Amino acid sequence: MNEAQALDAFAALSQETRLRIVRLLVTAGPEGLPAGVIGEAMGGASSSRMSFHLGQLEQAGLVASRRDGRSVIYNAAYPALSGLIEFLMRDCCQGHPEVCTPAVTALSSCCPPTKGTANA
Amino acid sequence: MNEAQALDAFAALSQETRLRIVRLLVTAGPEGLPAGVIGEAMGGASSSRMSFHLGQLEQAGLVASRRDGRSVIYNAAYPALSGLIEFLMRDCCQGHPEVCTPAVTALSSCCPPTKGTANA
DNA sequence: CCATTGTCTCAATAAGTCTTGAGATATTGA
DNA sequence: TCAATATCTCAAGACTTATTGAGACAATGG
Numbered sequence A, B: 001m002n003e004a005q006a007l008d009a010f011a012a013l014s015q016e017t018r019l020r021i022v023r024l025l026v027t028a029g030p031e032g033l034p035a036g037v038i039g040e041a042m043g044g045a046s047s048s049r050m051s052f053h054l055g056q057l058e059q060a061g062l063v064a065s066r067r068d069g070r071s072v073i074y075n076a077a078y079p080a081l082s083g084l085i086e087f088l089m090r091d092c093c094q095g096h097p098e099v100c101t102p103a104v105t106a107l108s109s110c111c112p113p114t115k116g117t118a119n120a
Numbered sequence C: 001c002c003a004t005t006g007t008c009t010c011a012a013t014a015a016g017t018c019t020t021g022a023g024a025t026a027t028t029g030a
Numbered sequence D: 001t002c003a004a005t006a007t008c009t010c011a012a013g014a015c016t017t018a019t020t021g022a023g024a025c026a027a028t029g030g
Helices: A003-013 A016-028 A035-041 A047-059 A078-092 A101-107 B003-013 B016-028 B035-041 B047-059 B078-092 B101-107
Strands: A063-068 A071-076 B063-068 B071-076
Touching: A003 A016, A003 A047, A003 A078, A003 B003, A003 B016, A016 A035, A016 A047, A016 A063, A016 A071, A016 A078, A016 B003, A035 A047, A035 A071, A047 A063, A047 A071, A078 B078, A078 B101, A101 B078, A101 B101, B003 B016, B003 B047, B003 B078, B016 B035, B016 B047, B016 B063, B016 B071, B016 B078, B035 B047, B035 B071, B047 B063, B047 B071
Parallel strands: none
Antiparallel strands: A063 A071, B063 B071
């Protein structure tokens, strides 16, 4: 994750519909959801609108897609999301662990670190 | 940190100059830096341009300002940054710790969690 | 092969954002 | 008080982004 990629990701996440799509897909799991189902979850958004936002998210690398019959299935790109978090926290840690320690503390109970894999 | 605040924060961070300002202020520490110094660090940006971007960041809650003599000193709003990270990770953790575990793992060595304070 | 379903593409319009330059405001020192 | 310094405000223009509607493309079932 470099600056340009982070900028794209932040831009993608700064739009209400797209932020909701990402949250929906993250909770939907690795199998993902078809575009139509996502559109209905967004309050019946038009297909062109969904296509636009899903395309933006895919270009930003935050979601991936595959065709399954007539449907196109979208799923969250977990490594990209993790990478964005790492990018943010890496910045925060530049001499000032007090920034991200609260976040790490709050979440280490739900997402405990695994030993021997750290290399930020 | 709610959705609206996260959207504002992501929008603020999706602009190159502003992302760099935040990174600069995070590394600058709690004392912060005067607007003029930040502007020079941004390659000699005009004062109105700096004022615009710093205002955006302040409105998004990512930085705070105080006047000191003729200068206005800006500093990173560490709790807001931490809150944004928590917001992202909270989403990621909804049934899928594999998303944020890598980030937590990578950073827990630099920003170790403190026991008994977790409440995400 | 045709109709149907699901999604994408394209062009037009509306809405929002960034930069610039001129000038206003606040603070300090002479 | 005057000049200098540091920053902010405002309006104009260029640029980018979001939405809409019409229609195209792909896949399936009859």
